[in-house]
Amino acid sequence: MTPLVEIENLHVTFRGERTVHAVNGVSVSLAPGEVLGILGESGSGKSVTLKTLLRLLPERRTVITGALSVDGQDVLALEGLELANFRGGIASMIFQDPGLAFDPVYTIGDQISEAVMRHMGGTKAGAMIRARELLERVRIPSPERRLKAYPHELSGGMRQRAMIALALAGKPKLLLADEPTTALDATVQIQILLLLRQLQREFDMGMLFVTHDIGVAVEVCDRIAIMYAGQIVETGTVRDLIRDPRHPYTRGLLAANLHGAVKGMRLDAIPGAPPALNEAPTACPFAPRCASAIEVCSKTLPENADLGGGRRVRCHLASG
């Protein structure tokens, strides 16, 4: 089966007053209908990877190298109309804060039907009917009324549902979710996660789900890729990763969750802070924070070793 998304050795560098190497050699693939979680802390390059897939980064300041294909299309070669058809038609994005991702001066109905007309053609009236159906699919109550509502008239959870409806407007094969529940209340979060998972199955879409919350990732994903300093340090099925984390960073992340925490005791946080990415890493970027680091760790960059069974680890200890 050909993969839906194939990323080969992706590098993303921002130029400007200060050069930032945001993504440093990411290789990952996604099968059709599969959900891959990209898990990492702020600044690990997970959102940048996602935005690169839709070419949403400012062109003039961004240098992208590597290979990127979605549904057989070379994403980095797309231009003009082809790129616009790809965005929303093949791959759609759900944004972190739905309060900021809608245009405040257009109604929800206008904005969804705009996307419908853009990708499906047809009349405004027809697009509105389709928009209504989409609102029903994401289970928004009284959709007729919401079509005429402005974004600020909806609650946060409702807005995110509307955002999901908008993302589905072009019948995409790939859904890119950029921390879609981070800006929501805890009670609404789980509803949105369940909805996403369900729609992903109904529409048979592949999904890349970016999050910093390991609990959320476990809830929705089939596989998880752990990102650190612009690299994927470990990939595996949710089950394998939780039961048998190979990379010290993954172990640290799992140990740092609150479930085993005792009141009054310090949390098992990973010491130190992630490196500044002014230069591309030449050694293991996690070595300075790693309890089990050996000499070679601070000298050479570990290979992305394939452990079989879909597991990959970027660590001298695991591959050596």
Added chain:
Amino acid sequence: MFRYFLKRLAYVAPVALGVSFFCFLLVHIAPGDPLTSVLPPDASAAQQEEMRKIYGFDKPLPVQFLLWLWKALQGDLGVSIATGRPVALEVGKAVGNTLIIALLAMVIGFVLGCLFGFISGYFKGSWLDRLSSGIAMLGVSVPHYWLGMVMVVVFSVQLGWLPPGGAGPDGSGAWKWNWEHVRYMILPALTMSVVPMGIIARTVRALVADIMAQDFVTALRAKGLLDRGVLTHVIRNAAPTALAVMGLQLGYLLGGSILIETVFSWPGTGFLLGNAIFQRDLPLLQGAILVLAMFFVGLNVLVDIVQGLIDPRVRRQ
């Protein structure tokens, strides 16, 4: 929506009352005696008293204000001390003259300002931005009376294309919409348009740059809109603020510019106000300021309503 209109209109009454009170007060706070310009220097105290009575300056200020307001409501702004003609007539003529060049100047200023501002904001940081921003900066900084004189020298004296001043071939009396008359508008209107052009360009530039940096623009691209689709959204978001600035600028232009109207001998409100001040012509000054202030109030309401039509968040406040 309808309630918003009504609410906005209801605000007009207290604002207008307050404005008229300040118009009245302002003129009376200023030093000097209005009668010095009509009475001969050797007039007796009795004659002065007599004159005061005729113009009503002998009554206490609150009474004067109420009387003046009551008459103003009926369209009677009194009689000019200097010319003896009704103030309403004088002001009406001047406002009419100013209105035609102010509107033309506003159209030029708004179109060019929006264009330069939009280009600057959309292509922020490029050479197009630097060029447009430069023009806008020039518009705000160049003294417009000086620009007016330069224009007269170039287009009237050197090239002889346009008349150097006046409001028409046969004086200021009758305005007609034909080329013979319109020729006279071009130079003053162009000169007047430069400042609002610069201000609008700078506002729109900041506005567009701010909108372009917002998440929803990325989201619009992410759903597959082409540049022209994104542009429509940006324009609609920028429009309410751009219109508000335009309304304010039109208000200033209606006040007329004493300097520009002097340079082009254009018989507008700036001219009128200047004369009224120098001649201590209280009724004329009050009347002119009141009419202009009411224009300002009316423009603001209009802008608010248009803003409400475009931006739903404005209606809710």
